[in-house]
Amino acid sequence: MKNKKAKRILIFIFLLMSILFGVFYYIYKEVSGFDSVIYPGVFIEGIDLTAKTKNEAKNIIESKYSKVIVKKNIIISWNDKKYNLSYAKLNPRYNIQETIDNAYGYGKNLSIFSKYKIIKSKSVQNYLLKFSYDKKAMDGFIDSIEKDINKEAENAKINVNNGSISIVQDKKGFKLEKDKLKKILYSKMDGKNLKDINEKAPVKTQEAKIKKKQLEAINSNISSYTTNYGSISSPQRANNIVISTKAINGTLLMPGESFSFNNTVGPRTEKRGYQGAPVIIGNKIESGLGGGICQVSGTLYNAMLKANINATERVRHTFPSTYVPIGMDATIDYGNIDYKFKNTLTYPIYIEGITNGVNVTFNIYSNSSLKNKTYNISSEIYETIPPKEQYIDDASIPLGKTEILQEAHTGYKVKVYKSTVEKDSVVKKELLYTDFYKPVDKIIKRGTKK
Known part of the structure; x- marks a missing residue:
């Protein structure tokens, strides 16, 4: 009786070990399948990068952001004039490599069971890109617009030649609201807007102090x-x-x-x-x-x-x-x-x-x-x-x-x-x-x- 009981215990232990080994092996295989790729549920700017290598992820993000944004333009309109600045001149930059490294490293330093839990869970980890650009180039663009638009109002003038009187028409003056335009463009330069920026230049009109009608x-x-x-x-x-x-x-x-x-x-x-x-x-x-x-x-x-x-x-x-x-x-x-x-x-x-x-x-x-x-x-x-x-x-x-x-x-x-x-x-x-x-x-x- 004792031998039979011992035998049963051994069989049970063997079966349990076999099951545990099988489970562990399964977990190992599942986790190791993601050793060189990004875990499921990991996103960058809402883009699912599950099972993507670093290079694959980099190509995906660059094609969505870096390679797209350099082709876009900032277009400022005023009257019949348009002022154009290519994004490429702003040297736009995303911290793509840093963000991919973070996405790739997500969960990698955890225990095998925690890794397995991440893989099998439906949780989402979304990383956001940081965007930067050359503000000096932007300010230079705005300065050039200001230089072209800004004009002092010109008073009407009177000319007298041998007693003959003629009046020169007054002209309106224009002043770009520079700080306002900066605020508008800065707010739209977040790296998420991947379309051309089209804005009307905020310009104040200045009337001449002396009008032609007065001099007439x-x-x-x-x-x-x-x-x-x-x-x-x-x-x-x-x-x-x-x-x-x-x-x-x-x-x-x-x-x-x-x-x-x-x-x-x-x-x-x-x-x-x-x-x-x-x-x-x-x-x-x-x-x-x-x-x-x-x-x-x-x-x-x-x-x-x-x-x-x-x-x-x-x-x-x-x-x-x-x-x-x-x-x-x-x-x-x-x-x-x-x-x-x-x-x-x-x-x-x-x-x-x-x-x-x-x-x-x-x-x-x-x-x-x-x-x-x-x-x-x-x-x-x-x-x-x-x-x-x-x-x-x-x-x-x-x-x-x-x-x-x-x-x-x-x-x-x-x-x-x-x-x-x-x-x-x-x-x-x-x-x-x-x-x-x-x-x-x-x-x-x-x-x-x-």
């Missing part, structure tokens, strides 16, 4: 004033008059805008072409850079008065000028004394400055309706103050010998009027201001040496 109101010469410089000027003085007149020519002032002679003409320097010529400094006439341009400011001043635009800043000379009536001059000194006015009309004004070697003229153009009234400027001397003579004794100079240190200039008190003329009749005469040209005494040095 300028249709007539409303004022003009001329002074002669040819008979009183050296070549240097004439040169200064020409340069400063050119600087003012073409000035456009919209209603409410102000004019500064010094800001418009700029510094009077040799570098800018100005030369030395007689200029009033204190009570004397001396040579100075830019001498003569007070005639330009004086001529413009009178043209503006005749256009019914008064000065907001104006200073007379020390003594009267010869090129304009007394009380109607306007001196300037860069950095110290300026001539300024504000366009108080309801229309824009255009200033034309002309020199011809003999005369300097300023023509003021605006709306023809302003010509219903004209303005005459006049002055009258209401008091004359003769200068005195002052003597300075000098013991180093022989008795009876004299030297004039300062020439005399008569003093004047002047009233300046503006007469408003309508239908050939003066309808109003008003006092604009009074000027006082102080007398300048003659100063004589006389010798007392015996």
Whole structure:
């Protein structure tokens, strides 16, 4: 009985071992079949790579991503223009090898039974690719679009040629919203979008500040004033008059805008072409850079008065000028004394400055309706103050010998009027201001040496 029982036990053990061996062998065979390939249920970006070798997996992923994306383009449209950038220029890169290594290695370091469990389970392990590209190339592409699109708005312009007025159309300006475009493109550059990127460039439109319609109101010469410089000027003085007149020519002032002679003409320097010529400094006439341009400011001043635009800043000379009536001059000194006015009309004004070697003229153009009234400027001397003579004794100079240190200039008190003329009749005469040209005494040095 005991032998039979022992025998049965041995048979049972043998059978159990055989079964266990068979099971183990089966598991071994199943697991070893995946030693050099990727386990079931392993995906990259949703692509099933079950039983694929590394090379097979690499070919599959590259054909789906790397080889496809380099053929795609980024296309930015604006108006009738298209800006194209090939993905290939962005050097697009996926971490394909790294991801395949991870996918291949999934479960490989586990026990044989854990490996078998992975193989037979229906669980899914999905790996995602990392994508990168050259952002500098992208930014350079966007910069090139910006350079092509961005344009400043251009104001309408006015041209006057021999009294004929023409208006140049204003132009809109455009500005690429660069940061906005970057944000759009960066968000779509995730490596998953394998189609061409088509986007409209976000562009802001900028309107011109001065429109053609506004300048069309300028249709007539409303004022003009001329002074002669040819008979009183050296070549240097004439040169200064020409340069400063050119600087003012073409000035456009919209209603409410102000004019500064010094800001418009700029510094009077040799570098800018100005030369030395007689200029009033204190009570004397001396040579100075830019001498003569007070005639330009004086001529413009009178043209503006005749256009019914008064000065907001104006200073007379020390003594009267010869090129304009007394009380109607306007001196300037860069950095110290300026001539300024504000366009108080309801229309824009255009200033034309002309020199011809003999005369300097300023023509003021605006709306023809302003010509219903004209303005005459006049002055009258209401008091004359003769200068005195002052003597300075000098013991180093022989008795009876004299030297004039300062020439005399008569003093004047002047009233300046503006007469408003309508239908050939003066309808109003008003006092604009009074000027006082102080007398300048003659100063004589006389010798007392015996």
